[in-house]
Amino acid sequence: MSVNAPLNMEKAASAAFYLPHGDECTVFAAAHANRLPVLLKGPTGCGKTRFVTHMANRLARPLYTVACHDDLSAADLIGRYLLKGGETVWVDGPLTRAVREGAICYLDEVVEARKDVTVVLHPLTDDRRILPVDRTGEEIAAAPGFMLVASYNPGYQNILKTLKPSTRQRFIALEFDFPAPEHEVPVVVRESGLDEARVQPLVRLANKLRGLKGQDLEEGVSTRLVVYAATLIATGMPVERAVSVAMIEPLTDDADVKRGLLDLVLAVYG
Ligand SMILES: Nc1ncnc2c1ncn2[C@@H]1O[C@H](COP(=O)(O)OP(=O)(O)OP(=O)(O)O)[C@@H](O)[C@H]1O
Ligand SMILES: [Mg+2]
Numbered sequence: 001m002s003v004n005a006p007l008n009m010e011k012a013a014s015a016a017f018y019l020p021h022g023d024e025c026t027v028f029a030a031a032h033a034n035r036l037p038v039l040l041k042g043p044t045g046c047g048k049t050r051f052v053t054h055m056a057n058r059l060a061r062p063l064y065t066v067a068c069h070d071d072l073s074a075a076d077l078i079g080r081y082l083l084k085g086g087e088t089v090w091v092d093g094p095l096t097r098a099v100r101e102g103a104i105c106y107l108d109e110v111v112e113a114r115k116d117v118t119v120v121l122h123p124l125t126d127d128r129r130i131l132p133v134d135r136t137g138e139e140i141a142a143a144p145g146f147m148l149v150a151s152y153n154p155g156y157q158n159i160l161k162t163l164k165p166s167t168r169q170r171f172i173a174l175e176f177d178f179p180a181p182e183h184e185v186p187v188v189v190r191e192s193g194l195d196e197a198r199v200q201p202l203v204r205l206a207n208k209l210r211g212l213k214g215q216d217l218e219e220g221v222s223t224r225l226v227v228y229a230a231t232l233i234a235t236g237m238p239v240e241r242a243v244s245v246a247m248i249e250p251l252t253d254d255a256d257v258k259r260g261l262l263d264l265v266l267a268v269y270g
Contacts, residue, residue, distance in 0.1 A: 018047065018054035019187050021179050028055045030146050031172055032104075037125045039110075039168065040151040043174025045222020047187075048151045051176075052106045062103040062144050063159030064094040074120045078133055090136055099124070099131045102145030110150035111163055120165045124148060125170035155219055169210040178210060178223055187223060189265060198239075202226055205268045207245065216257045221247050239269065 018025075028051075031038045056063035066077065078151070079093040098105035107113065107121075123130050130140040150171065152163075176262045179187060181203050188199045203226060210220030229246035233239055248261050 016053040016057055017190060018048060018050050019054040019179070019183055019190075021183050022050065024174050024176075025055065025058070027172070027174060029059065032059055032061075032145075035129065035144075035147070037148040037150070038169045039171035039173040040149065040176055041154050041173060042151070043155055043178065043222065044153055044222030046176045046181055047223060048176055049106075049108065052104070052149055052151075056104045056106075059104075059145075061147070062098075062101060063106060064098045064103055065106045065108060066094050067108045068110050068117070070112055070114060072113055072117060074114075074116045075135075077117060077120060078131070079170075080133065095120070095124075095135065096131060096140065099140050099142045099146050102143030104145075104147045104149055107148070107150040109152055111152045115262075116166065118197050121148065121167065122170065125167075147162075150226050176208070178220065181207065184223060184226065188230050190252055191227045192234050194234040198233060199230055201268050202243070203249075205243065205265060208264045208268065209247065209251070212260070216254075216260060217251055219251075221251060225250055240265075243269075 028038060033053075035233040040051070042048055043248070044098065052235050053063060054066075066072070075093065077093045079091050079096050081088045082091050097103065097107050110118070120131075123132060124142060125148055129146070131140045131142065132138075133140060148171075154195055178184065184203045185196060185199050188194070188203060189196050192199070206223075206226045207222045209217070213220040229242045232242035232246060248258060248265070251261065252258055
């Protein structure tokens, strides 16, 4: 990640619709008030990022999102010296900016981060709440509104990519899953503009497809994909085609598995 072109860093959108499925908003607000970091666990496309955007908005904090990957270094998060017009100037990374401004820093897919990155988080995520910046010799105390949020998908974990207990036990953790139908239907209606009567069978199909997780499918179909299918239908695509491109093809490349999935489509749509 280049500090000059912080593609992964974004300020919170002005408004973000989020339909709670439990007490997650209350827990998150309590964590923020008590200066506790939060870890969100859940499958892809179930609403983690949307939830953080929504909460940043509700708590009126700026949000810096960093997509973690195994090339991301501590300097990408903290900052580095850059040459500007013949002078060397220090440029804060997203984590340092969040610490100074009292913002929310959201580390997406934190298990992908290298060890040197997770170690940087330790003094920030216990009661010290400080960020040591070795390069400048600074030790920055986090401003009051600062909060660290991290997320990961436990489904993709392998033995090499787990968080150390000393890291994970610095966070309170909220488990996310796909919304129950009575929540997913209004979410998809709102996100796609498709009417409820046509969203209902899509959500029924999604739940049937999710039943195949672990047998034929690595991951169940996400709410994100259901929203895609509904959006395509709302703009005129025939249901069958929209379901195929948004809810079947993204799940598998295996022709036999695909046939099995199409049987489920027939079972729902007749
Ligand atoms: N409770 C919800 N309220 C509103 N929208 C939701 C909710 N749950 C899911 N969505 C919808 O699902 C889409 C995907 O959610 P989001 O991007 O937050 O997933 P994620 O859990 O961050 O996935 P990933 O792990 O792949 O980053 C959102 O864009 C939104 O349309
Ligand atoms: Mg996300």
